[in-house]
Amino acid sequence: MSAGWFRRRFLPGGPLPEPRPAGPRSSPVPYHRPRFLRGSGSSPSATDASRRPDPRPVRSPARSRTLPWNAGYAEIINAEKSEFNEDQAACGKLCIRRCEFGTAEDQEWLTVCPEAFLTGHYWALFDGHGGPAAAILAANTLHSCLRRQLEAVVEGMMGTQPPMHLSGRCVCSSDPHFVEEKGIRAEDLVIGALESAFQECDDVIGRELEASGQVGGCTALVAVSLQGKLYVANAGDSRAILVRRDEIRVLSSEFTPETERQRIQQLAFIYPELLAGEFTRLEFPRRLKGDDLGQKVLFRDHHMNGWSYKQVEKSDLKYPLIHGQGRQARLLGTLAVSRGLGDHQLRVLDTNIQLKPFLLSIPQVTVLDVDQLALEEEDVVVMATDGLWDVLSNEQVARLVRSFLTGNREDPHRFSELAKMLIHNTQGKDDGATGEGQVSYDDVSVFVIPLHSQDQGSGGH
Template sequence: MGSCFSAESRSPLPGSPLSPPSRKKPGPFGNRKGETLHRIPGRLFLNGSTGVASLYTQQGKKGTNQDAMIVWENFCSRTDTVFCGVFDGHGPYGHRVAKKVRDHLPLKLSAHWEVNISGEDVLREISLNTAGSVNSEETALLSADDGSRASVDFDETEKLPEIFKTLKESFLKAFKVMDRELRLHTNIDCFCSGTTAVTLVKQGPFLVIGHVGDSRAVLATRDKDNSLTAVQLTVDLKPNLPAEAERIRSCKGRVFALHDEPTVTRVWLPNNDAPGLAMARAFGDFCLKDFGLISVPEISYRHLSEEDEFIVLATDGIWDVLSNKEVVDIVASAPARSSAARALVHSAVRAWRYKYSTSKVDDCAVVCLFLDSNSSNLTYASNAKAKVQPTSVDHVDNESEKDDSLGVLTSVDRSGTVRTGKVVPGGNGDSSKSELGTDWSSLDAVSRVDTLLNQPRFVPGK
């Protein structure tokens, strides 16, 4: 959810903050390698289940489903390792950004993990590839080791396991390279489109999570009374967090909420009432990358115990209407683990209709990763073969390479992560006001920001 907005109805002038960057040479996605990824054994991205996980996504009422998900068993050819992720796209091409990141980020993470790169190598490459000034993205990555808020749930006297150190470096590198390639990609316009990501690697009892944006990971575990409790493993990376707001403002970006939605803090360009992004970190959204928005992940570690039962990864279509505890209880009470993700999505849809009866239901995507898959009481899919139930909204994802002419208005209307409509800034001493018209006929091909922003829309709570 969220929204996007510009104070200008005309095309941005070349060189202005709103003008899109000049297109560069074809990026690394031009070879369509993603087509072969769908045939990799153990990799599931459609509605269904495997021996360790349940997946489900459902399109909301706002247009194209911009959520994506993945479970990859035997990750990096390790039989005790699984990769999971959910991705929530936003903007006119957010659905394509989300699926592109879903398909390519795991490969990049695997490659960097395999070569076991060191932190010094990461910093050295950043230095070599930085020409002149260093933007907010590079600064955040350079200081990741010193200033990260990454949580580590173990006794401070315990030495960090080597897998966390290695995967932390690999996550940082993979996220950076992924965002760089999105910038170079000629077939997906990421100037005002992007995606969140919450991803994890579980190897045996070791769990490492890397995430950007407000998609969330929650753990279900037993307390001392054997009651099932919810433990939030990630922090929603929104601009209302003091550290995120400070970084954005230090890069000349603006952070404030609108009068008609005072609880939703957004990111705005220095001199334009756009785009009003409701998150502080994301892949893509290059119109804001010089003004505080970054794709550097928060990275956390947990040593799993016998009390830990499952992990839920989900986009904000779930968390906007259900609490962490409600999510855990719904998954735990599902009739079969193979249907747990579907049951959670259907519960969220019902909650949307009850809580926001006048609003359009958001897209939802869920991955439920079960941690006791060797238990004899499992009633979901066989460990030997995944049960896949393709859906019409996601059965040929890589064909999206050829849909550059996809109607932008549909995507704009469904996007709640970037603000559209009337801008009445508040909370930062800015008393300026502006209102957009909706003259679509006056827009040309380069008016990406204006195209994104000129469709009024309001979503309660966001």
């Protein structure tokens, strides 16, 4: 997409963008909703959603379909921002096989146990940008990448400290001291597996989209339960929080243009050709105008957390890479709709500036030691895409969760009902529990994961 497109799309006063085509562009995978929504009974097809009297129905799994841990799920499509829901979701059981070194000369991994050696559970949300293709690919791919990465380290995960050599040999007498000195724990192997899985999935999506001539991308928010711990990996601006009776704990670190500002500016500093002469990497409190020429104004560059002053030159009047602040900050000059923020693999195609249009390669991972919590029945993790958090704060969501679960203890489907209720509170109902009547026009997808009954309702798909 060209710089002109970004001016029309994001800058006030410009012409409106041309209407989108009636359907998605040719995609490496067909458009569909998550498999666990089949039979939900409220599933408009992609082509007739905009013609229904209610084009934004809230959908959740059929009551006969149980998700892992009896988790709840609900989703709603955007208010005609795009023809298709660009969010995707996946969940299920991870069956991790035990592997050992073989006796062959090439020392390849050989599967010695056909049955599952270790099991875990997996929930994931993907928010597509520039179309649903990357999110669908990620929903179909990331769990397989994660299983492979975990199988490669599962032997090392079984002890308190991972051994230096999985073969069991002690090549160096200082190996145990070395591992202890580094403070490497079993959970570090899971974190490494998650990071490697994101990278592997990133490569898969890249090949598929390039082969089909597509651009686009997605964010990813993943929760994995393994060995009594919940690992939450995030790349993008979705969010996960733990809600307890007296506690709200944020479980994910959000990637936004503002949080990624310095990294993006540094890349533009190292590779100025990526700006194609149309943008400035410098950040100013507002878009500069011709009247600012020669004035000293506040600015900051890639090496700065604070601010300083500089005399405005003509080059400073170019479009800024980063515009706005907080969750509303946007990237101008990079393909913002592709992943919501910049990455280290920007590239120039003719006069267009694009970024690597896939997942963010390096997730931020938070570990929740569930076994160490004195869990109560209403303790849940809420995972949602940014459409929810743009309207509701952590405190508002927690208040809604506590109120709903306290009054619905006997409903076996209460967690999906809770997910639906959270979405209803983003639809501008003045009589809603928040009393604010705000509307989210984005796609919204919500998982509610109960922590108390971990060993029950462990079905997967």
